[in-house]
Amino acid sequence: MNIISANLNFILLDVIDQKNSSGLKLKLTHTNHFPRKLKPKEFKNFELKLIGIxxxxxxxxxLKKFTDNYLDIEEIENGILDFWSDSYQIGEFKVDSFVENVSELTKEDWIDNYQNLLNFYYKQNDEKTKESILQTKFLDRLKKLTEEEIKKYERKSEFFKDDEDKINALNERMNLANRIEQIRQQFISELKNIE
Structure with missing residues (x-):
């Protein structure tokens, strides 16, 4: 199975600098998730050794900028590799040679994969928590805005009760505030129905 010029989408897990050499070792995976039903034979350990960069x-x-992102490597001519992440070109680099290693996952690889999955899960969890906090703040601000508009309407409508133009303008603002409150209530209701 090829890594370079393959039809698989790889994800870059790590870039290892091989000391005292002009080479790098790239650790890759071809899946960005674990399925609900685990099929161990579908997972492989992909390693690409680049020699004489x-x-x-x-x-x-x-490459370090694209850790945990898609990586596609094409050989455009002998010794020149073109690196891409999604539709972004990372660059073309000349190498003397490369070695592609595809192997079964070891116990350590499974532990690393599990750790990556935990990292991903908690990153997602942290993002959901932040989103929830922002939603609550946003909804609270909308509620406060509506309450303030109601108070203003009550005070001003009493003061301008004989001025029809002012009352009409106040009614338009009040209708808008009521519409915002309806949207807020609808949003809260829809949030509660999400499983």
Whole structure:
């Protein structure tokens, strides 16, 4: 199974700098999730060793930016590799050679994958918590805005009770405040119905 010029979407897990050499080792996976029903044979350990990289430091720096993102590598001509993440071109780099290793997952690989899954889960959980806090703040602000508009309406409508134009303008503002409150209530109701 090929890594370079493959039809698989790989995700870059790690960029390992091979000390005292002009090479890098890339750890990759071809799946970005664990299915509900685990099929261990579908998971492989992908490693790409790049040997004799002309601009090793630049490639390492650029690839580190795309850890946990998609990575696609094409060989455009002998010794020149073109690195992409989704539709973003990371760059073209000259290498003397490369070695592709595809192997069964070891116990350590499964532990690493489990840790990656936990990291992903808690990152998602943290994002949901932040979203929930923002939603609550937003809904509270809308409620306060509506309450303030009602108080203003009550005070001003009493003061301008003989001025029809002012009353009509106040009624329009009150109708808008009521509409905002209806949307807020509808949103809260829909949130409660999400399972």
């Amino acid at each position: 002309e601009k090793k430091t630049k490639l390492k720096t650029e």
